Amino acid sequence: MDPIVEVVALLLGFIGWVMVGIAIPNRYWKVSTVDGSVITTSTIYENLWMSCATDSTGIHNCHEFPSLLALNGYIQASRALMIAAIIFGSFGLLATLIGMQCSKAAGVNMVLKGRIAGVGGVLFLLQGLCTMISVSWYAFNITQDFFNPLYPGIKYEIGEGLYIGWCSAVLAIVGGSCLTCACKLGTSEKQHYPYQPRGTVYSGMAPSQSQAATSYGRNAYV
Template sequence: MSKRLIQIFGFLVSSLGWLFVLCTMAMDFWRITQRGGQGGSFIIKVAWYWSNLWKDCFTDSTAVTNCRDFPVLWSVTAYVQGVRGLLMCGLTLGFFGVVLCFIGMDCTYIGGADQTKDKLLFAGAVFHVAGGVSDISAYCLYINRIARTTFAANVGPGVLRYDLGTPIFLGLVGCFLIILGAVFYVVTVFRVICPKSQVVYAYGGGTYMDLRSKGRTLYSGYYKPSGQYAAYVGSGRSSSSKISRLSQTTPTRVSERDAFV
């Protein structure tokens, strides 16, 4: 698969993940429980209690819903404030990550040279990972709060045992897609992290340079420079000043006829 296709696929996957996370902030039924549903009369009475990040609600069997909006910011429960803050922080990081990745993609004609675009794409992938970790922390904080009440040994009267709602699972899937998209980005720009090394051989007044990949040269099967030539291994553009040792030439023998002349 080509570099452009991998980057496009990563962009679509990560964008879908951020869309899932964004939708969960406005969705209902973050936690839900029910009371009733069983009785001896022909009318089955049941009630659902559910909550999200902005309100607590009650729905009865006649589909009538009554909600209580959360008060001002400093009066909201601490864990709800933490979940809101982590999600908003993650969405902010994701916004910068999407912009940087869009500029650094190989199929766009903005961002400058290829090396600059690769660096921008790598920076965008880092923003994606940081935002995804922030969102995962928010969902885990909410899950931990519900689990502590649900699996507690002793629960006081009037305390409801809630179950996890659909937005939690949708948000976790979105975080997985975000990190997966960041991995696709990094795969295409691994040269920024691990640049290829170069080997420079000096012979007389000139130089000979070839790329070395995984400890083997491109000419390993056909030509191998002798030990009398100096070599320099590095990453980047070579110059004569980087050569560690000048080549040493073998002294030539003078025949008797040439000495006589």
């Protein structure tokens, strides 16, 4: 496996993992829309953990969601998926660092190191998939309520936290795919067959008299 591919995949997975940690506490997963409003006195924005409001003077107030069971199902699922993404990314970084060729953690057994690096790539893929599902599901509910003319509550738009999550998912998926494919190509070995020289194969038996006469001709004998 190419060491450059390992380093690039590790950097992409690490950046994606850091961006997941930035997206989870970000308060702007959804922001109240100003579409159709002549005067806007306050702005409401929410994430997976709390709801905040700010007025025209710049004073903002936040409160955490009081009950987990009282939340919508997609918010609970998004929380679980984002936490799972952090866990997968942490183990993916650890496995990739151990399985890299420049690392001495697993000794000099390159086959074992390649398999460990491949596991790290799979974990990066799981991190990206969990993040992608979480932020896409959350954004789907925002757009569904926004375009529903019969929705009686406050309508929201997509916030910057979701864009950070999408970027994180893409980086993790690309890094995990590169690492997994590189490990798969590196472990596939060509079969080598023993060399057989061309030429006459001689047996251990001496040639018969008729064969000798045929080979040397009649003039060889007196």
